[in-house]
Amino acid sequence: MKLIGSLTSPYVRKVRIVMAEKKLDFQLVLEDVWGSDAILKMNPLGKVPCLVMEGQDSITGAVFDSRVIVEYVDTLSPVGKLIPERGRERCEVRTWEALADGIMDAGILARMERTWAQRSDEQRSPAWINRQMTKVTAALAAMSQGLGDKPWCSGSHFSLADISVGCALGWLEFRFPEITWREDYPNLARHMDKLSQRQSFIDSVPA
Missing domain, CATH: 3.40.30.10 (Glutaredoxin)
Incomplete structure (x- = not known):
C-alpha cells in the first residue's frame, strides 16, 4: 500500500x-x-x-x-485492535477522535487565515481567527476533563482515542507553541509525554 x-x-x-x-x-x-x-x-x-x-x-x-x-x-490485522467493534465503547473512541480532529480542523482554519500568502493583512479576519481558537480552547478543556486521571482516554488500554489526542496535541506544539496547554492541563501533558515514548510517535514527529 x-x-x-x-x-x-x-x-x-x-x-x-x-x-x-x-x-x-x-x-x-x-x-x-x-x-x-x-x-x-x-x-x-x-x-x-x-x-x-x-x-x-x-x-x-x-x-x-x-x-x-x-x-x-484497523480491520487489516488482528494486532492491537484500536477501534472497538460495537456499542458504547466504539462510540466513545470515535467521539475522542472527532474531538481531536476538531482541534486540528479549527487550528488549521485559524492558521490559514493568519498565514495564507494570497490574503493581504487587510483581508484577514481577527474575528474568524478568534472564533476558531475558541473552539481549540474549549476542546482542550473537554479533553482534560474527559481524561481525568485515567491511564488511557477510553477504556483500559491504548486505542485510536489516544492516537488522535496525541496527534492533535503534537500538532499544537508544532504550529501553535504559544498555546500553554501543558501548563493549563498537566494531565494532558503527562499523557502526551507517555505517548511520545511509543516508537510510532517517535517515528512520525512533524518536521
Missing part, C-alpha cells in the same frame, strides 16, 4: 501511527497539495492522507479521509 501525505499533516500522522501500531507495511509518498494538483488523480477533494491499494493507480483504488482510512486499516 502507498500512503500519500506530508510530514506536517496531523491527519497523515494519525494514519501513519495507526499503521505502525498495526505493524503494516506501507510506502509513504510525500505530496505537497499546495504546490501541485497531482493528488487530484487519487482524491478529487485534493487532500491528504490518501491510501492507495497495491497495484492501483486511480481514484477507484484509493481510500481517503483519515477517519475512513484508520477504520479500514
Whole structure:
C-alpha cells in the first residue's frame, strides 16, 4: 500500500501511527497539495492522507479521509485492535477522535487565515481567527476533563482515542507553541509525554 501525505499533516500522522501500531507495511509518498494538483488523480477533494491499494493507480483504488482510512486499516490485522467493534465503547473512541480532529480542523482554519500568502493583512479576519481558537480552547478543556486521571482516554488500554489526542496535541506544539496547554492541563501533558515514548510517535514527529 502507498500512503500519500506530508510530514506536517496531523491527519497523515494519525494514519501513519495507526499503521505502525498495526505493524503494516506501507510506502509513504510525500505530496505537497499546495504546490501541485497531482493528488487530484487519487482524491478529487485534493487532500491528504490518501491510501492507495497495491497495484492501483486511480481514484477507484484509493481510500481517503483519515477517519475512513484508520477504520479500514484497523480491520487489516488482528494486532492491537484500536477501534472497538460495537456499542458504547466504539462510540466513545470515535467521539475522542472527532474531538481531536476538531482541534486540528479549527487550528488549521485559524492558521490559514493568519498565514495564507494570497490574503493581504487587510483581508484577514481577527474575528474568524478568534472564533476558531475558541473552539481549540474549549476542546482542550473537554479533553482534560474527559481524561481525568485515567491511564488511557477510553477504556483500559491504548486505542485510536489516544492516537488522535496525541496527534492533535503534537500538532499544537508544532504550529501553535504559544498555546500553554501543558501548563493549563498537566494531565494532558503527562499523557502526551507517555505517548511520545511509543516508537510510532517517535517515528512520525512533524518536521
